Amino acid sequence: xxxxxxxxxxxxxxxxxxxxxxxxxxxxxxxxxxxxxxxxxxxxxxxxxxxxxxxxxxxxxxxxxxxxxxxxxxxxxxxxxxxxxxxxxxxxxxxxxxxxxxxxxxxxxxxxxxxxxxxxxxxxxxxxxxxxxxxxxxxxxxxxx
Amino acid sequence: xxxxxxxxxxxxxxxxxxxxxxxxxxxxxxxxxxxxxxxxxxxxxxxxxxxxxxxxxxxxxxxxxxxxxxxxxxxxxxxxxxxxxxxxxxxxxxxxxxxxxxxxxxxxxxxxxxxxxxxxxxxxxxxxxxxxxxxxxxxxxxxxxxxxxxxxxxxxxxxxxxxxxxxxxxxxxxxxxxxxxxxxxxxx
Amino acid sequence: xxxxxxxxxxxxxxxxxxxxxxxxxxxxxxxxxxxxxxxxxxxxxxxxxxxxxxxxxxxxxxxxxxxxxxxxxxxxxxxxxxxxxxxxxxxxxxxxxxxxxxxxxxxxxxxxxxxxxxxxxxxxxxxxx
Numbered sequence: 001x002x003x004x005x006x007x008x009x010x011x012x013x014x015x016x017x018x019x020x021x022x023x024x025x026x027x028x029x030x031x032x033x034x035x036x037x038x039x040x041x042x043x044x045x046x047x048x049x050x051x052x053x054x055x056x057x058x059x060x061x062x063x064x065x066x067x068x069x070x071x072x073x074x075x076x077x078x079x080x081x082x083x084x085x086x087x088x089x090x091x092x093x094x095x096x097x098x099x100x101x102x103x104x105x106x107x108x109x110x111x112x113x114x115x116x117x118x119x120x121x122x123x124x125x126x127x128x129x130x131x132x133x134x135x136x137x138x139x140x141x142x143x144x145x
Numbered sequence: 146x147x148x149x150x151x152x153x154x155x156x157x158x159x160x161x162x163x164x165x166x167x168x169x170x171x172x173x174x175x176x177x178x179x180x181x182x183x184x185x186x187x188x189x190x191x192x193x194x195x196x197x198x199x200x201x202x203x204x205x206x207x208x209x210x211x212x213x214x215x216x217x218x219x220x221x222x223x224x225x226x227x228x229x230x231x232x233x234x235x236x237x238x239x240x241x242x243x244x245x246x247x248x249x250x251x252x253x254x255x256x257x258x259x260x261x262x263x264x265x266x267x268x269x270x271x272x273x274x275x276x277x278x279x280x281x282x283x284x285x286x287x288x289x290x291x292x293x294x295x296x297x298x299x300x301x302x303x304x305x306x307x308x309x310x311x312x313x314x315x316x317x318x319x320x321x322x323x324x325x326x327x328x329x330x331x332x333x
Numbered sequence: 334x335x336x337x338x339x340x341x342x343x344x345x346x347x348x349x350x351x352x353x354x355x356x357x358x359x360x361x362x363x364x365x366x367x368x369x370x371x372x373x374x375x376x377x378x379x380x381x382x383x384x385x386x387x388x389x390x391x392x393x394x395x396x397x398x399x400x401x402x403x404x405x406x407x408x409x410x411x412x413x414x415x416x417x418x419x420x421x422x423x424x425x426x427x428x429x430x431x432x433x434x435x436x437x438x439x440x441x442x443x444x445x446x447x448x449x450x451x452x453x454x455x456x457x458x459x460x461x462x
Binding site (some may be wrong): 151152155156159160163164166167170171173174179182183186189190193196197200201202203204205208209212213216217220221223224225227228229230233234236239242243245246247249250253254257258260261262263264266268270271274275278279281286287288289292293297300301304307308310311312314315318319 | 344358373395406
């Protein structure tokens with residue numbers, strides 16, 4: 001699809017807005033519809049859109065395999081880490097009240113980091129699945145290691 | 146009086162969307178062309194997302210639209226391309242599955258008729274934990290995010306782990322390159 | 334009155350029909366990808382079964398704002414959010430298995446795969462060089 005002019009131009013215009021919208025959904029998940037899952041999926045969908053138009057190699061250059069695999073694990077680690085932080089600061093596992101001097105602010109902080117962890121993992125998994133399916137055709141380039 | 150009119154309109158919108166979904170699924174069950182089936186699944190997911198908005202479930206609608214109609218369609222098309230399959234084989238008369246499905250439907254409808262009326266404010270679902278969740282204890286206006294991340298945080302941790310496990314599983318399944326036609330070497 | 338009572342259960346009845354249609358596709362079709370599509374239809378209709386009872390006419394989405402006092406129930410939304418993402422993870426795993434089966438048996442029709450398995454088992458049982 002690289003040679004289709006309309007697709008290329010529209011794609012170049014749309015992809016930054018899609019990624020920006022994903023970040024908006026992530027950070028405004030507290031005040032409107034949204035949150036970690038939606039943001040991760042929309043971000044992955046933006047990257048899939050880019051890969052469909054400009055080719056898998058270009059998408060791999062923007063988000064390499066190593067980065068995506070790290071994202072997969074880092075999100076879960078972050079989520080579990082917030083729980084452990086609650087333990088270290090004197091409360092229960094995944095207790096947000098102890099994360100800050102003011103318990104309500106502690107809740108805000110805990111919810112924020114937990115949603116980031118969820119978004120990172122979901123985005124990584126969706127992208128990784130797409131990469132594996134798309135590169136399985138065999139003809140183009142070496143498979144992922 | 147106007148309230149009853151509004152109630153009827155809201156119910157009608159949801160019911161109309163449900164009828165459209167049923168039509169889409171009926172065509173999906175009958176078609177043999179797999180590409181058409183994938184597109185119909187995308188249509189069904191979009192209609193489901195619209196029905197979710199009509200039912201005031203905006204977070205769920207956003208997720209269903211992005212996941213069901215977006216990612217799911219892409220994955221199915223990718224798998225369809227890899228499996229090189231366009232058509233399903235013609236079906237011999239499926240009497241036994243039809244009978245099983247019909248009896249399951251009768252049982253489930255019999256059970257569903259015992260559920261509370263649609264949009265009944267006195268239904269048990271609204272009586273126990275939900276009023277407490279709506280009390281704004283954690284000062285986060287989006288109650289769904291608050292419940293997901295704070296009140297039911299352990300569930301979300303488990304679900305993130307499930308998603309991670311699925312990713313690892315797919316890496317394990319599809320890691321090797323596609324073997325050559327002669328059954329030759331496949332590298333790890 | 335009776336008609337109105339059954340009309341108020343219309344959404345549940347259609348949800349059950351959608352579920353059963355998905356179930357029919359899973360057990361009646363032999364193509365692996367068609368089965369997975371049927372499974373996806375089944376899962377998606379179950380979301381409706383959870384969300385529909387939570388709706389309150391005249392209520393709004395469960396996002397607290399000073400001008401609203403009636404909200405739809407947020408608890409099913411939370412459960413279904415998890416279910417949607419787990420559903421797509423399941424679908425992806427199923428598709429990966431289907432791709433591997435295609436590469437091993439060169440077919441994704443259930444009866445062809447079973448026939449190939451039987452002939453392979455027969456060949457193994459009959460002869461050893």
